[in-house]
Amino acid sequence: xIQMTQSPSSLSASVGDRVTIxxxxxxxxxIYLAWFQQRPGKAPKSLIYATSTLQSxxxxxxxxxxxxxxxxxxxxxxxxxxxxxxxxxxxxxxxxTFGGGTKVEIx
Amino acid sequence: xxxxxxxxxxxxxxxxTLSLTCTVSGGSISTGIDYWNWIRQPAGEGLEWIGRVYxxxxxxxxxxxxxxxxxxxxxxxxxxxxxxxxVTAADTAVYYCARGEQRFGELLPNxxxxxxxxxxxx
Numbered sequence: 001x002i003q004m005t006q007s008p009s010s011l012s013a014s015v016g017d018r019v020t021i022x023x024x025x026x027x028x029x030x031i032y033l034a035w036f037q038q039r040p041g042k043a044p045k046s047l048i049y050a051t052s053t054l055q056s057x058x059x060x061x062x063x064x065x066x067x068x069x070x071x072x073x074x075x076x077x078x079x080x081x082x083x084x085x086x087x088x089x090x091x092x093x094x095x096x097t098f099g100g101g102t103k104v105e106i107x
Numbered sequence: 108x109x110x111x112x113x114x115x116x117x118x119x120x121x122x123x124t125l126s127l128t129c130t131v132s133g134g135s136i137s138t139g140i141d142y143w144n145w146i147r148q149p150a151g152e153g154l155e156w157i158g159r160v161y162x163x164x165x166x167x168x169x170x171x172x173x174x175x176x177x178x179x180x181x182x183x184x185x186x187x188x189x190x191x192x193x194v195t196a197a198d199t200a201v202y203y204c205a206r207g208e209q210r211f212g213e214l215l216p217n218x219x220x221x222x223x224x225x226x227x228x229x
Contacts, residue, residue: 034215043203044154046217055217087154091214095169098154 006099023088032092129204142207
């Protein structure tokens with residue numbers, strides 16, 4: 001299985017900050033990388049697929065980048081509703097696998 | 108829009124079979140173009156993809172669980188189900204059902220239910 005490693009596992013930031021979360025795959029996955037947001041007690045929500053394509057309705061302050069084995073999710077100006085846990089997922093190879101998550105907390 | 112809701116017992120005894128159902132509303136499970144997935148998350152741990160069903164009968168399972176998992180569809184009730192046999196405490200987790208759309212490929216579950224906690228304990 002492809003291992004997905006996210007960093008950091010948690011971070012503290014303030015409203016308006018620029019935040020970047022990284023995700024590294026144990027082998028190349030082309031562009032087949034997705035990002036999910038999960039607020040406490042809620043279903044994971046798909047934010048980005050194919051590395052950088054925003055799902056419909058996702059604010060433009062979210063962006064994704066990378067290819068091969070190294071990827072990043074950036075929030076350009078953190079908003080109160082963005083405090084959540086973020087997961088990356090590779091869907092290039094069977095079985096699909098997820099990163100361990102990054103919890104974004106309020107500073 | 109399409110919504111998914113998991114249901115089933117919250118407590119299962121060791122060695123028994125865990126059974127969960129996912130009810131799909133706002134759309135048909137019989138379109139033949141969607142993938143219907145199960146994913147789980149033990150407390151404090153990461154997400155693990157369990158398996159999926161496609162076109163009502165084509166299934167694919169995570170090799171780590173394959174010997175114990177069955178996913179099936181009931182089109183008359185617009186539901187799909189998960190059965191996990193011979194459970195142990197290691198199977199305690201929040202279980203999610205999710206839809207994957209063909210346009211994203213078969214391995215991306217992009218619309219999820221809220222999840223249901225299943226505890227394995229005597």
